[in-house]
Amino acid sequence: MNMGIERISSGDLGESMGLTASQIRQDYSCFGEFGQQGYGYNVVRLRAELATILGMEQKHTAIVIGVGNLGRALMENFHFESYGVVLTGGFDLNPALHGKIFGDVEIFPLECLKSFVKENPVSIAVLAVPQAVAQPLTETLSKLGIQGLWNFTNVEVKPCDSATMIVENVHFSDSLLALSYMISEEGDGTK
Amino acid sequence: MNMGIERISSGDLGESMGLTASQIRQDYSCFGEFGQQGYGYNVVRLRAELATILGMEQKHTAIVIGVGNLGRALMENFHFESYGVVLTGGFDLNPALHGKIFGDVEIFPLECLKSFVKENPVSIAVLAVPQAVAQPLTETLSKLGIQGLWNFTNVEVKPCDSATMIVENVHFSDSLLALSYMISEEGDGTK
């Protein structure tokens, strides 16, 4: 996407991201001085700087564990590449899925996980399995030396003590409860 | 789920939720005194109090807009009922889906949205459509008087100015970038 915009001010940037201009400037200044007084930020330069900071040039690799509807939705619709992540495989128990291709990426049997990870370095595992197997799989993944777990199971999971895997949770339920609560408050006259 | 536990202390509760005991006690005390010194919190009482506070007794109703893989995953696998929300319909453009049932809930043509909402009060719309149509649909939904939008599109959307619809975003991308960043930091020696 190229909208032909060369420069952008912290104010505009903030508005389009739902943040204040102050917040933008303060955050960016933690990493260096990308802007110019009286001018703003050069879009191309800014993008490059941010890519570096976020480690997007590092080309992390990811695999999807559990290819149900959610796993499949992520494989087909989520633009991993836009965030510097290359999806290299999907894993599922269901034999009907093995060999299938979703979003350019093949689905393998779960038994192949260990050997796959040995041959292809994997930095991130996307966990989209039923809750019952979330914890054991987390332990397996952490033992395989995977660095990050992107957890979509709505369950708290814990890597093995010996491992340093970082867990990032996407807890739908927290988000829905927050929304329910805000709706109820709204009509309340509370606040 | 009943694990036969009658009472629980703020410490245990916090540990299992990844919060501190202080945090638990302070949060609960905003809404009243549910606990007893030297005893802790009665699990049954606590659950009842929290249900009230979170408005779960309010039985919000929800519809899913866009029944691709993600919409379908939510309809089939996410336990709306556990959070006091009743799913009453799904909507999609694709005629092949019309009349299908996912997770007990029927899929209707998008054209029927307006009349459906008039006949069945809907408090929450779950937005799981392609990014290109996210904004126009948001405006439509806000005009229909829907109170909350649960936004899965990874795009910022804005209701009509005249409407009071609350938007709760589930931005996968923020979460993935955060994970990428943490992984890169990890090995760095930074920090």
Added chain:
DNA sequence: TAGATTGTTAATCGATTAACAATC
């Protein structure tokens, strides 16, 4: 009574906002 654990106050921390000199 002694031990446990609350509710609440005060202290700490971090994040957001406001303000403004520096300067393009």
Added chain:
DNA sequence: TAGATTGTTAATCGATTAACAATC
């Protein structure tokens, strides 16, 4: 030069943590 907009400092705000008297 005048206007715009940064980077940075200081002020504000809210959320988390620590501490402890109250009390079951």
